[in-house]
Amino acid sequence: QITLKESGPSLVKPTQTLTLTCTFSGFSLSTPGVSVGWIRQPPGKALEWLALIYWDDDKRYSPSLKGRLTITKDTSKDQVVLKLTNMDPVDTGTYYCAHRGGYYDGSVYHYLTFDYWGPGTLVTVSS
Amino acid sequence: EIVMTQSPVTLSVSPGERATLSCRASQSVNTKLAWFQQKPGQAPRLLIYGAYTRATGIPARFSGSGSGTEFTLTISGLQSEDFAVYYCQQYNDWPLFTFGPGSKLDIK
Secondary structure, three states, rough: OOOEEEEEEEEEEOOOOOOEEEEOOOOOOOOOOOOEEEEEOOOOOOEEEEEEEEEOOEEEOOOOHHHHHHEEEEEEHOOEEEEOOOOOOOOOOEEEEEEEEEEEEOOOEEEEEEEEEOOOEEEEEEE | OOOOEOOOOEEEEHHHOOOOEEEOOOOOOOOOOEEEEEOOOOOOOOEEOOEEEEEEOOOEEEEEEEEEEEEEEEEEEHHHOOOOEEEEEEOOOOOOEEOOEEEEEOOO
């Protein structure tokens, strides 16, 4: 059974760096093909993908936030960490981590989309 | 960057009836299109991936169709628990995952 859970501060001040941790179980980020992503959602608004990290430590970032984002993993702890620098009130929202699904057909790994999500953590940016 | 649009913004339907939600991509995403359901205070739940494949545990009343740039999510025999916000998402245009703005399904 795959589960994920986000943790981190609920309140950060403008210009500070946000650090969020995703702790997961039911899979290993050292297994080929596995990846974990972060998605956020401002209050009352749509979802926005932020970053993705693969089992081989390959990383992808949203172009609109690339210079501010860092994603890392700690395979021994089954955790993924997201850092977002220079926080602004517009960064207020619920931050989710999610497992990206996929399957191996014997020759190629087919990547799908986010199939398991954490419950999310609300982050408010305010002085 | 691919832009996703959804229509209608809000759809009011009576329980037991059918709801049809639309999603359009600004360029072809082949069939790399997913639908998510989100209820207030909850994380999104994957319903459909690959444009028409139901995710594990999703009831058969949810069906997806389309390819390229035009997609549809149909919910037949609406039940009370189906009233929520629905998002489409493309995962074809690497490195981006792009979500639509969402459609709210209301009880009529």
